[in-house]
Amino acid sequence: MSARLTLDPALVTRARALAEQAAQPVIDLATRHTTVSVERAVLRLAGLEGTDPVTGEGEIPWVNRVVDVVREQVGLEHGVALPVWHAIASGAAGSLQEIAEQVGAGTARFAVPAGGEEERAREAALAAVGAGLGRVDAARRRREELVATHGDPPRRPWIYLIVATGDIFEDIPQAQAAARAGADVIAVIRSTGQSLLDYVPEGATRTGYAGTYATQENFRLMRAALDEVSAELGRYVRLTNYASGLCMPEIAALAGLERLDMMLNDAMYGILFRDINPIRTFVDQRFSRMVHARAGIIINTGEDNYLTTADAVDEAHTVTVSQLLNERFAREAGLEDWQLGLGHAFEINPAVPASFRLELAHAMLARSLFPDAPLKWMPPTKHMTGDVFGGYLLDGFFNLAGMLTDQSILLVGMMTEAVVTPWLSDRDLALRNVRYVLDAAAGLGEDFAPPPGGFLDTRAHTVLGEAVELLERITADGLLPSIAQGTFGITKRPADRGKGLDGVVVKAPGHLDPATELMETALKDTVR
Amino acid sequence: MTVIRPYGDTTGDGMVQTSFTLPMPPGPRAEGAALQLAGKMGIHPAMVVHSHGIGEGFTFFVVYGSVTHLVDTDEVEVEERAYPLLSPTEVNGAIKTRLHRKLVVMGACIGTDAHTVGIDAILNLKGFAGEKGLEYYREIDVANLGAQVTVPELVTRARAAKADAVLVSQVVTQKDAHLRNTRELAGAFREAMGETRPLLVVGGPRFDPAMARDLGVDKVFGRGTTPGEVASYLVSALLPEEIAA
Incomplete structure (x- = not known):
């Protein structure tokens, strides 16, 4: 057995409740936005690999090129999945790789599908990204097997x-x-x-x-x-x-x-x-x-x-x-x-x-x-x-x-x-x-x-008490304003500044991120 | 007395201890090899007081012994840096007592250079080589404009922010772009602000620190420069101690 302290249970409950309260607005904010990197991760899970041999010095991955061109043509507020799998489902391209080649050649034309076409693109995207998550699941099972074989x-x-x-x-x-x-x-x-x-x-x-x-x-x-x-x-x-x-x-x-x-x-x-x-x-x-x-x-x-x-x-x-x-x-x-x-x-x-x-x-x-x-x-x-x-x-x-x-x-x-x-x-x-x-x-x-x-x-208990006090201030002011005011570390980081801001996009109604959707559904099923 | 020797527990005993690893498995041959090295280092007589194997084919040694070398204190030469190296606390203290406000530093990568590694290493809180970046200094107000900033934009922003110093890093050196960009930078600030221009500091792996005058800037830093060196230089250049008195 190890040495433990008996912490004041009321203080512990209060600390967790405050943390939950402080985090919630940021979680809501996160669910309202997408980023270029999230959209690229969707394409990676669907299996798109490799780089564009022409752009840059051949260093730029296809996932970057595809997301950038989708953004130029139709914006990212619906996500990259709908336009990309619409192109595949409608026969404009045979595969993700072919989409990348069309982007490279400058011939790709993306559109955000509606109605039945949207449903068809959605199904195709969920299937493709689902297969990638299947590979993640298989890797997890493999780890469990190896730990069982070799031991912790x-x-x-x-x-x-x-x-x-x-x-x-x-x-x-x-x-x-x-x-x-x-x-x-x-x-x-x-x-x-x-x-x-x-x-x-x-x-x-x-x-x-x-x-x-x-x-x-x-x-x-x-x-x-x-x-x-x-x-x-x-x-x-x-x-x-x-x-x-x-x-x-x-x-x-x-x-x-x-x-x-x-x-x-x-x-x-x-x-x-x-x-x-x-x-x-x-x-x-x-x-x-x-x-x-x-x-x-x-x-x-x-x-x-x-x-x-x-x-x-x-x-x-x-x-x-x-x-x-x-x-x-x-x-x-x-x-x-x-x-x-x-x-x-x-x-x-x-x-x-x-x-x-x-x-x-x-x-x-x-x-x-x-x-x-x-x-x-x-x-x-x-x-x-x-x-x-x-x-x-x-x-x-x-x-x-x-x-x-x-x-x-x-x-x-x-x-x-x-x-x-x-x-x-x-x-x-x-x-x-x-x-x-x-x-x-x-x-x-x-x-x-x-x-x-x-x-x-x-x-x-003194440190835990000080933590609760700080969490009270953060919940009162909001986590983002607290970060902007320099509460953590000594740097001030306003929400409208910093690197990578231009890669943040507000989601439109009907935005599709098949990866998040599949992962959230699986989590809800587990909880149930 | 100008000639001295290391001190163990008796004046003049010359005792030193050292440790090192040789790429040999442990054993009598390895100890012999360690003694040979110690002898060539001037340790005579030398004692291998400890050795153990590391992995396959390496041995670690601790050696004690008397060095035959003498130190002549009259011949000691110390290279003086043009400015003293200050700790963050000393830098903050100097700014506080001599300037009575925060020192405003603006940084950017100019031209088409998208490699912000250099400027970020100097400015970001994260820092470089175990030293925190200038953002860590309470008395320095840092604005990092990031990559691909045009020279006119940098001049406008520096003037608006009343920057005391402008730091620019350049990694891309194709066709001497770093030199061309730096001359353009110096020219633009000279034209726009004349004598009242901020201190201009450039840095990058391909710069020769002796080129500052030729490029029209105040200071050039080369490869491996740390945030502490830059901060210390800023204090010495902008807030020399005489002014404080």
């Missing part, structure tokens, strides 16, 4: 390691070596700047900067490599990537198709840290979370980021507020509690008196508030200074706090954080640190019961 990691927390060479063919042996050295989860960091690209690059890539491009082919190659090493090790090694940035819905779809297991996917990260338009983000978020729910993917939210820019003691409650909002958005999109890798981090200045007790209080608050969520515990970065010896000690305390408070996914801290990208020996020493603490402190939680009214209990 023998203990919690799962050990999460990062690979980031820029070259998928370098990443693969490194990821396999990391798995053999004890990693349960491999994350492939994306190339700098991919989140702001308005298209998903194609193919196996070798030229990323400080990370490797997320592409469908790279996903496929890495998953196959980890399947190989899973069989060798007798434990299923999970793969993580990033469903964030301007192409979030498409990356989520590709992750579902290629059986990625976890995705970084935060409700507000893109808005705050990448200056992506808030409406674009919330629309893309809802779609991507529905895909993750369907695909059985565990999402990882990004609350650790707040603490890299704000003080980890003063702003601890913003982490709790964001976790509650992420939980609400996730549940609304159909994610179950076992899929909510809510984030938090060990970022309190070690010079603060009782800093370790404060860390324990915050970690226990998250554990007790979200008892069934696979919490993601992030290592110190802000106070890693280049003093690698001090950093190694701090990482040891981070590991201990994670073990003691029953965190579920532990991102392994490197003593050379802020010095170099991890060396072979850095990763090895870091894993030795983790293994020592997990072995030495195994089961310590059952001996550890912080008394009610003691330091940990009091601090956790």
